[in-house]
Amino acid sequence: xxxxxxxxxxxxxxxxxxxxxxxxxxxxxxxxxxxxxxxxxxxxxxxxxxxxxxxxxxxxxxxxxxxxxxxxxxxxxxxxxxxxxxxxxxxxxxxxxxxxxxxxxxxxxxxxxxxxxxxxxxxx
Amino acid sequence: xxxxxxxxxxxxxxxxxxxxxxxxxxxxxxxxxxxxxxxxxxxxxxxxxxxxxxxxxxxxxxxxxxxxxxxxxxxxxxxxxxxxxxxxxxxxxxxxxxxxxxxxxxxxxxxxxxxxxxxxxxxx
DNA sequence: TTTTATTATCGTTATTCGACGATAAACGAA
DNA sequence: TTCGTTTATCGTCGAATAACGATAATAAAA
Numbered sequence: 001x002x003x004x005x006x007x008x009x010x011x012x013x014x015x016x017x018x019x020x021x022x023x024x025x026x027x028x029x030x031x032x033x034x035x036x037x038x039x040x041x042x043x044x045x046x047x048x049x050x051x052x053x054x055x056x057x058x059x060x061x062x063x064x065x066x067x068x069x070x071x072x073x074x075x076x077x078x079x080x081x082x083x084x085x086x087x088x089x090x091x092x093x094x095x096x097x098x099x100x101x102x103x104x105x106x107x108x109x110x111x112x113x114x115x116x117x118x119x120x121x122x123x124x
Numbered sequence: 125x126x127x128x129x130x131x132x133x134x135x136x137x138x139x140x141x142x143x144x145x146x147x148x149x150x151x152x153x154x155x156x157x158x159x160x161x162x163x164x165x166x167x168x169x170x171x172x173x174x175x176x177x178x179x180x181x182x183x184x185x186x187x188x189x190x191x192x193x194x195x196x197x198x199x200x201x202x203x204x205x206x207x208x209x210x211x212x213x214x215x216x217x218x219x220x221x222x223x224x225x226x227x228x229x230x231x232x233x234x235x236x237x238x239x240x241x242x243x244x245x246x247x248x
Numbered sequence: 249t250t251t252t253a254t255t256a257t258c259g260t261t262a263t264t265c266g267a268c269g270a271t272a273a274a275c276g277a278a
Numbered sequence: 279t280t281c282g283t284t285t286a287t288c289g290t291c292g293a294a295t296a297a298c299g300a301t302a303a304t305a306a307a308a
Binding site: 145147175176179180197 | 295
């Protein structure tokens with residue numbers, strides 16, 4: 001059963017942090033939509049300064065979310081699914097637990113009077 | 125309903141930002157593991173100052189990731205799956221695209237010489 | 249009423265982030 | 279060689295974050 005390779009809290013937070021900016025989400029979506037190689041096309045698309053976009057790409061690369069292959073003058077970026085798997089696992093675990101324990105409100109675990117409230121149960 | 129309601133980049137980044145700290149990941153894991161109501165037990169568990177943990181809980185609540193129900197003197201916290209669904213959808217989309225397009229390396233989309241390398245062809 | 253227990257908020261400080269322009273580096277082409 | 283194109287790095291500034299202790303707020307219980 002316990003086949004848990006359980007990434008550390010720091011690891012999971014680092015992945016989330018890499019995704020914690022609108023420009024970086026946009027870049028990920030761009031890489032998803034494009035099936036061809038895009039280099040600095042990203043820069044034009046996000047609408048920020050070239051140095052800023054380069055910094056966002058650096059952050060994504062440092063987190064392993066994207067990989068960059070140097071082409072002639074440009075760089076060919078791609079997504080790396082493996083880097084996102086730990087976060088996906090955690091979210092999936094939340095989803096499984098929530099749908100098992102909770103109802104359609106999406107609330108997980110306690111929060112129901114039956115499981116949460118035990119101290120002093122007044123009749124009425 | 126359709127599953128294509130495409131949350132904004134800002135929305136997705138906000139969810140990721142809520143998860144972008146080890147203490148908050150730890151809190152989420154705590155809420156996952158416990159099936160009973162835990163109030164300030166979280167504070168003791170994460171090992172940070174009470175005010176700091178309260179701030180992390182505030183951030184999680186503001187993002188909708190957790191909900192807090194006031195009990196007698198304590199607060200009963202629970203996870204809210206619905207708030208995480210947009211991020212899950214994006215990650216799932218990455219996973220689907222990656223496993224479809226890429227091989228076992230987890231790299232998505234381009235990065236293969238066939239699709240990537242079409243460099244400076246001819247100007248029309 | 250006061251006490252007690254728990255949580256939220258305030259004020260401060262050190263660190264990090266995000267954005268920009270300017271500049272450097274890399275390398276094929278001319 | 280020099281030029282041109284693309285990307286990375288540097289320096290700086292303002293804003294945001296994380297952490298803490300101290301304090302306030304809340305509400306049940308004495």
